[in-house]
Amino acid sequence: MVDEEKPSFPRLLWLIFCSVCCAFRGRILGQARKSIADDVVLITGGGRGIGRKIALEIAKYQPKQVILWARSLESLEVTASEVTALGVPCDFMICDVSDCEQVYQRARETQEKYGPVTILVNNAGIVKGGHVLEAQFEDIKKTVQVNTLGNCWTMKAFLPAMISTNHGHVVNINSCLGFSTIPRGGDYSASKHATLGMMEALREELHEKGVAGVHVTTIHPYMVKNRMFEGCETRFPNLFPPLEEDHVAMETVDAILKNKGMIILPLLQYLTWVARSVLPVETMLHALKFLGVDVVLTKIPPPRQPVPPRQAQLTKQDPK
Numbered sequence: 355m356v357d358e359e360k361p362s363f364p365r366l367l368w369l370i371f372c373s374v375c376c377a378f379r380g381r382i383l384g385q386a387r388k389s390i391a392d393d394v395v396l397i398t399g400g401g402r403g404i405g406r407k408i409a410l411e412i413a414k415y416q417p418k419q420v421i422l423w424a425r426s427l428e429s430l431e432v433t434a435s436e437v438t439a440l441g442v443p444c445d446f447m448i449c450d451v452s453d454c455e456q457v458y459q460r461a462r463e464t465q466e467k468y469g470p471v472t473i474l475v476n477n478a479g480i481v482k483g484g485h486v487l488e489a490q491f492e493d494i495k496k497t498v499q500v501n502t503l504g505n506c507w508t509m510k511a512f513l514p515a516m517i518s519t520n521h522g523h524v525v526n527i528n529s530c531l532g533f534s535t536i537p538r539g540g541d542y543s544a545s546k547h548a549t550l551g552m553m554e555a556l557r558e559e560l561h562e563k564g565v566a567g568v569h570v571t572t573i574h575p576y577m578v579k580n581r582m583f584e585g586c587e588t589r590f591p592n593l594f595p596p597l598e599e600d601h602v603a604m605e606t607v608d609a610i611l612k613n614k615g616m617i618i619l620p621l622l623q624y625l626t627w628v629a630r631s632v633l634p635v636e637t638m639l640h641a642l643k644f645l646g647v648d649v650v651l652t653k654i655p656p657p658r659q660p661v662p663p664r665q666a667q668l669t670k671q672d673p674k
């Protein structure tokens with residue numbers, strides 16, 4: 355029975371002690387990296403941006419197969435050929451992750467062709483921005499459909515096979531706005547908070563089921579030097595410079611190879627996590643204002659629209 359399996363209080367203390375020691379030992383001595391030679395990696399939003407960089411970085415560790423999903427054919431083609439040039443087989447499919455039916459259809463095609471996906475990197479994401487009361491209904495809906503529900507559909511499609519073989523890894527490229535908030539980022543932040551909640555619950559459920567071979571990782575990057583938050587700057591850009599896509603990709607792949615549960619990039623942002631938990635809300639409001647974070651999202655560029663596929667390839671890739 356479940357009750358009989360509950361640890362006693364002394365055992366709980368022992369488990370806490372062991373896990374803290376393991377974490378520190380890993381930090382100090384360095385952690386071993388797992389081999390991904392037999393793994394099939396799927397990256398959503400893998401054609402460009404951080405997803406593209408993750409594909410190129412993970413290819414260095416020679417997985418069995420990489421598969422990229424996104425809506426724009428041309429960037430998928432280019433990235434897939436770059437990954438293939440590194441000696442790793444790479445395929446791509448057009449898939450809008452906000453469309454549940456399309457995700458299940460593509461997942462069936464992927465698994466028929468390459469067998470079970472064992473490393474799922476949920477990276478696809480969009481941001482629109484705007485005050486909560488001014489944001490358009492369609493924009494709020496789309497943000498949640500891509501950033502939150504998209505993760506849900508891919509996990510439902512690929513996790514059962516991972517659980518049945520007790521082997522796999524689910525990764526979410528979240529954001530520092532997945533545990534903190536700033537004005538004009540309400541819908542994005544809500545979508546990322548929701549995904550963090552889902553990932554944490556998933557980790558707990560896998561633990562409850564005793565599925566120790568399936569790992570869950572969330573990556574929380576601060577702003578990255580690319581188009582998504584282009585033009586958004588704090589009052590102290592030298593203290594909080596945007597991250598490089600390469601750095602985020604490298605840390606993400608390192609976290610996958612070492613089965614890390616969560617990382618926040620850069621390290622300084624761990625302070626935000628702690629500050630939000632312990633400081634009074636008024637203090638946080640003053641701090642946001644002082645740092646100029648309250649107006650950082652006034653200049654978000656509009657999300658890039660998918661590039662429509664050429665007709666011939668549309669017929670080949672998308673039977674709809």
Ligand SMILES: NC(=O)c1ccc[n+]([C@@H]2O[C@H](COP(=O)([O-])OP(=O)(O)OC[C@H]3O[C@@H](n4cnc5c(N)ncnc54)[C@H](OP(=O)(O)O)[C@@H]3O)[C@@H](O)[C@H]2O)c1
Nearest residue numbers: 399402403404424425426450451477478479529577578582
């Ligand atoms: N950039 C930042 O400052 C930053 C900071 C923290 C976290 N993040 C997170 O990092 C992830 C990647 O962002 P990025 O910076 O690489 O942005 P990006 O360059 O705009 O890339 C977004 C990727 O998602 C894909 N995508 C968008 N909507 C999609 C949909 N409905 N279905 C499938 N794919 C879709 C895009 O491809 P198509 O348009 O071709 O579909 C593209 O490959 C996102 O989850 C984002 O929230 C970014």
